[in-house]
Amino acid sequence: GAGVSQSPSNKVTEKGKDVELRCDPISGHTALYWYRQSLGQGLEFLIYFQGNSAPDKSGLPSDRFSAERTGGSVSTLTIQRTQQEDSAVYLCASSPRAGLEQFFGPGTRLTVL
Amino acid sequence: RKEVEQDPGPFNVPEGATVAFNCTYSNSASQSFFWYRQDCRKEPKLLMSVYSSGNEDGRFTAQLNRASQYISLLIRDSKLSDSATYLCVVNHGSWGKLQFGAGTQVVVTP
Numbered sequence: 001g002a003g004v005s006q007s008p009s010n011k012v013t014e015k016g017k018d019v020e021l022r023c024d025p026i027s028g029h030t031a032l033y034w035y036r037q038s039l040g041q042g043l044e045f046l047i048y049f050q051g052n053s054a055p056d057k058s059g060l061p062s063d064r065f066s067a068e069r070t071g072g073s074v075s076t077l078t079i080q081r082t083q084q085e086d087s088a089v090y091l092c093a094s095s096p097r098a099g100l101e102q103f104f105g106p107g108t109r110l111t112v113l
Numbered sequence: 114r115k116e117v118e119q120d121p122g123p124f125n126v127p128e129g130a131t132v133a134f135n136c137t138y139s140n141s142a143s144q145s146f147f148w149y150r151q152d153c154r155k156e157p158k159l160l161m162s163v164y165s166s167g168n169e170d171g172r173f174t175a176q177l178n179r180a181s182q183y184i185s186l187l188i189r190d191s192k193l194s195d196s197a198t199y200l201c202v203v204n205h206g207s208w209g210k211l212q213f214g215a216g217t218q219v220v221v222t223p
Contacts (some may be wrong), residue, residue, distance in 0.1 A: 031209050041215075042200075042213060042216060043157070043200075043213045045210060045213075048209060048210055050209050056210065091156055095209070097209075098209020099144070101159050102159075102211060104156035106155075106156050107156050
């Protein structure tokens with residue numbers, strides 16, 4: 001069956017530009033998570049959506065970061081005015097419901113020049 | 114103190130040998146536990162869920178010790194393909210956020 005998909009797989013942008021990263025979760029999964037991972041580092045939680053509840057944004061590093069989840073399915077992570085320190089792999093995961101196993105997409109590798 | 118702590122390794126293991134490593138967690142209310150593996154420059158993949166005292170899946174055995182607040186992963190008859198970073202993951206309760214450890218690196222050598 002189809003797993004979590006993310007697009008683009010790679011994104012190179014210039015400092016100061018805005019970027020949008022997309023995540024398509026597994027069909028029927030109500031929970032969706034965004035993480036980022038810098039080279040050689042662990043996962044850093046960014047934001048979490050569960051059904052129609054208000055998202056948990058506690059991991060977003062600054063107000064330049066925002067995310068939406070439309071219709072309880074597809075999610076978009078937006079980074080405004082990108083900085084070089086935003087360079088990382090951005091991973092999306094979905095889960096049948098909160099607290100259960102998460103299944104990860106292949107990630108988007110973001111490089112800010 | 115980190116909520117989920119792992120020995121970063123690396124654990125260098127001869128092919129065919131057994132390796133085991135632990136993960137400690139700080140929240141005694143934690144309810145569910147998982148092991149993921151992550152290959153270099155790839156996404157984490159679920160290896161095992163640990164919902165009770167432990168479980169076994171082929172060459173992999175996970176055990177949970179609630180009294181001492183740790184989970185362990187044991188790999189028997191190590192294969193070269195077992196080389197990866199193993200992530201310990203803990204769920205504290207009804208809230209859906211999972212806490213990821215920083216990972217233990219395992220290197221299986223011929």
